[in-house]
Amino acid sequence: MKKLTFTSIFSQLLLLIFVIVWIVPTFGLFISSLRDKDVLAISGWWTSFTTTEVNEIYRTEGNESQIKEGDHYYIKGNLFGEDKGKQIFRFGVTSKNIDEFEVGSTAIFKDKTKITVFENGDYIWKSQEEFKKKKGKRVFVSAKSPPSFTLDNYKEVLFKEGLGQAFLNTFAVALPSTLIPLIICSFFAYALTWMKFYGRDILLASIIASLVVPLQMSLIPILTVYNDFGALFGVAAKSYPGIWMAHTGFGLASTTFLLWNFLKSLPSEMMEAAKVDGATHYDTFLKIVVPLSIPAFASIFILQFLWVWNDLLVGLVFLDKHPSEIILTAKLKELLGSRGENWEILTTGAFVSMTVPLFIFFSLQRYFIRGLVAGSIKG
Amino acid sequence: MNIFSLAITVLIGVLFFVIFFHLSNFLLDYFRVRATKKFELENSIRVIIFIAPAFIVLFIFILYPVFETIRLSFYDKQGESFVGLYNYAWAIKDPDFKRSIINNLGWLLVVPTLSTFFGLVIANLADRVWWGSIAKSIIFMPMAISFVGAGVIWKFMYDYRGPGDQQIGLLNAITVNLGFEPQAWLTIPIWNNFFLMAIMIWIQTGLALVIFSAALRTIPSETLDAARIDGASELKIFWRIIIPYLEQTILVIWTIITLLVLKVFDIIYAMTNGQWQTEVLANLMYDWMFRGGGDTGRGSVLAFCILIGVTPILAWNLYRHKQDQKV
Numbered sequence: 001m002k003k004l005t006f007t008s009i010f011s012q013l014l015l016l017i018f019v020i021v022w023i024v025p026t027f028g029l030f031i032s033s034l035r036d037k038d039v040l041a042i043s044g045w046w047t048s049f050t051t052t053e054v055n056e057i058y059r060t061e062g063n064e065s066q067i068k069e070g071d072h073y074y075i076k077g078n079l080f081g082e083d084k085g086k087q088i089f090r091f092g093v094t095s096k097n098i099d100e101f102e103v104g105s106t107a108i109f110k111d112k113t114k115i116t117v118f119e120n121g122d123y124i125w126k127s128q129e130e131f132k133k134k135k136g137k138r139v140f141v142s143a144k145s146p147p148s149f150t151l152d153n154y155k156e157v158l159f160k161e162g163l164g165q166a167f168l169n170t171f172a173v174a175l176p177s178t179l180i181p182l183i184i185c186s187f188f189a190y191a192l193t194w195m196k197f198y199g200r201d202i203l204l205a206s207i208i209a210s211l212v213v214p215l216q217m218s219l220i221p222i223l224t225v226y227n228d229f230g231a232l233f234g235v236a237a238k239s240y241p242g243i244w245m246a247h248t249g250f251g252l253a254s255t256t257f258l259l260w261n262f263l264k265s266l267p268s269e270m271m272e273a274a275k276v277d278g279a280t281h282y283d284t285f286l287k288i289v290v291p292l293s294i295p296a297f298a299s300i301f302i303l304q305f306l307w308v309w310n311d312l313l314v315g316l317v318f319l320d321k322h323p324s325e326i327i328l329t330a331k332l333k334e335l336l337g338s339r340g341e342n343w344e345i346l347t348t349g350a351f352v353s354m355t356v357p358l359f360i361f362f363s364l365q366r367y368f369i370r371g372l373v374a375g376s377i378k379g
Numbered sequence: 380m381n382i383f384s385l386a387i388t389v390l391i392g393v394l395f396f397v398i399f400f401h402l403s404n405f406l407l408d409y410f411r412v413r414a415t416k417k418f419e420l421e422n423s424i425r426v427i428i429f430i431a432p433a434f435i436v437l438f439i440f441i442l443y444p445v446f447e448t449i450r451l452s453f454y455d456k457q458g459e460s461f462v463g464l465y466n467y468a469w470a471i472k473d474p475d476f477k478r479s480i481i482n483n484l485g486w487l488l489v490v491p492t493l494s495t496f497f498g499l500v501i502a503n504l505a506d507r508v509w510w511g512s513i514a515k516s517i518i519f520m521p522m523a524i525s526f527v528g529a530g531v532i533w534k535f536m537y538d539y540r541g542p543g544d545q546q547i548g549l550l551n552a553i554t555v556n557l558g559f560e561p562q563a564w565l566t567i568p569i570w571n572n573f574f575l576m577a578i579m580i581w582i583q584t585g586l587a588l589v590i591f592s593a594a595l596r597t598i599p600s601e602t603l604d605a606a607r608i609d610g611a612s613e614l615k616i617f618w619r620i621i622i623p624y625l626e627q628t629i630l631v632i633w634t635i636i637t638l639l640v641l642k643v644f645d646i647i648y649a650m651t652n653g654q655w656q657t658e659v660l661a662n663l664m665y666d667w668m669f670r671g672g673g674d675t676g677r678g679s680v681l682a683f684c685i686l687i688g689v690t691p692i693l694a695w696n697l698y699r700h701k702q703d704q705k706v
Binding site for chain 2: 007008011012014015018019022023024025026028029032040041042043044045046168169171172175176179180183184185187188190191192195197201203204205206207208209210211212213214215216217218219220221222223224225240241244245246248249250252253256280281282306309310311312313316317328329332333336343346347349350353354357358360361365368369372373
């Protein structure tokens with residue numbers, strides 16, 4: 001049993017500080033995405049858990065909604081439009097004295113009309129003569145705002161800002177860009193491990209070298225190739241098949257390397273036994289190697305999928321920014337430019353883009369870590 | 380496009396490769412039955428079927444571009460006429476280039492070092508407490524998030540409002556609470572680089588953490604127990620036993636993060652787009668790929684500089700591979 005020593009308390013405390021520093025930014029984003037956009041713009045997300053006091057200005061309705069009861073004219077309504085759960089405790093009718101009156105009491109405007117404001121925002125505005133002005137009067141309120149969360153931002157972002165479509169596009173980019181390298185690299189890695197042919201060692205060395213070659217080295221020539229190809233066949237150069245192959249190319253070295261690492265750990269007796277039984281390499285591959293490699297496939301699938309899902313640069317260079325092709329990260333970057341001050345859109349958009357990676361992370365963390373530990377050196 | 384047509388496109392793309400391998404191997408088997416003696420030939424054809432698709436992709440997307448980019452760096456804007464070292468001469472004189480190199484060096488110095496250090500410390504701490512695996516999960520989580528997503532998260536943290544207004548960015552709220560003036564963190568030259576690096580450290584510490592956690596388990600517990608019985612303090616054990624034992628792992632993690640940092644693009648592109656002197660090589664290169672219709676010569680020079688940065692690691696990897704092959 002461990003004793004509660006100074007060292008252990010210190011360790012716990014230090015680790016706790018690390019955990020808080022690491023979780024707070026993401027947590028703040030998540031909370032903000034659930035807040036009302038008007039509140040979000042004027043108060044920090046950390047205030048959203050407690051009842052806060054806010055000073056706000058509202059306007060009453062105009063003469064159109066007046067009714068006559070007896071000798072007096074009345075306008076009745078709610079300052080918030082509808083009951084939002086806020087509780088008014090003081091109010092005022094001039095900007096000089098915004099909390100002059102107790103809630104429930106009656107204030108008199110300059111033109112001798114009287115207004116009574118209640119706790120939930122309901123008001124009764126009373127006048128002896130007919131209301132003439134179309135515009136209502138300003139009322140200043142001090143209210144207690146209880147914590148409130150909403151999913152409105154998600155509706156807005158997914159359907160109005162086009163993030164829903166970008167979400168689908170990203171899937172259409174990421175799934176083939178993960179499966180195609182997995183298919184062709186598993187054959188490649190098999191050949192590198194279990195087949196004998198001239199130039200095998202050089203091929204292996206070029207894979208190791210390609211692991212660290214920066215992606216930037218490929219951008220300019222590949223873009224030229226794509227444009228020439230597009231011009232030659234009269235098709236759009238930037239397209240889904242184009243970006244699938246680009247991601248396949250950039251993920252090929254690491255996928256092959258990881259699979260090769262795994263395959264060479266399989267017992268060679270098994271392959272030889274299969275060969276003696278008359279199995280071709282293709283049979284051996286399908287019936288022995290593939291079933292044994294499922295865990296390795298899972299790890300590599302997750303690594304490559306997350307890499308493609310989170311990629312921005314390849315998507316920017318090899319896909320158009322049309323709504324039908326734009327990917328999530330590019331869309332998010334676009335929003336950062338055009339809606340830089342609309343934090344409700346940015347925080348929600350960012351969280352939408354994170355849902356799939358976070359889901360994979362929490363459900364398949366074991367495979368993710370195994371893949372990384374197996375030596376993920378991404379080119 | 381709607382879900383349906385996207386799904387069809389995806390399916391066709393993936394099936395194409397499945398059918399290629401299945402059909403070509405099926406045909407090979409079919410003809411083998413007729414000509415059983417040509418075993419050698421059959422084997423060679425099979426090798427070609429197995430490696431051709433991957434090799435073609437590798438050639439088009441990695442091998443050919445490396446040489447093409449180096450060639451283009453000696454050519455003009457459109458890549459048509461030979462200009463010798465003109466693009467390199469331009470780069471040396473260009474103030475943006477100089478700043479990018481300096482910034483890149485700063486990133487290389489700070490990010491791998493701090494990420495590795497934090498990862499090592501947290502891995503050690505997490506091993507000692509009962510809630511260690513939860514802590515590890517939380518610190519590892521940013522690894523799953525995109526750089527752009529992380530950019531939004533931190534831009535919100537760094538958000539700036541005028542001195543009189545309510546601060547909605549946490550960092551400025553803390554600053555104001557401590558009695559200082561709020562700052563527009565991302566626009567203060569030189570220091571803003573560190574605020575950007577913090578994001579990368581926040582992400583990469585998780586990577587270091589999980590690899591160290593796996594490596595820590597390989598340290599024989601007898602060694603640690605012996606040291607404890609001899610009265611060594613925990614800090615001393617950390618410096619004298621754990622760190623020397625993990626030397627190789629530290630080197631590997633340091634290399635991985637260095638490779639990532641050399642190519643860092645997304646964070647800066649999303650946060651400042653290279654303004655306020657935060658430019659790095661990868662951003663400058665992207666800029667020159669499209670600025671004024673694109674300049675392939677200058678872009679290639681910048682890409683080549685990044686390649687030079689990874690060359691020592693490349694050589695070291697090949698050397699290690701050769702050593703492994705001998706065993």
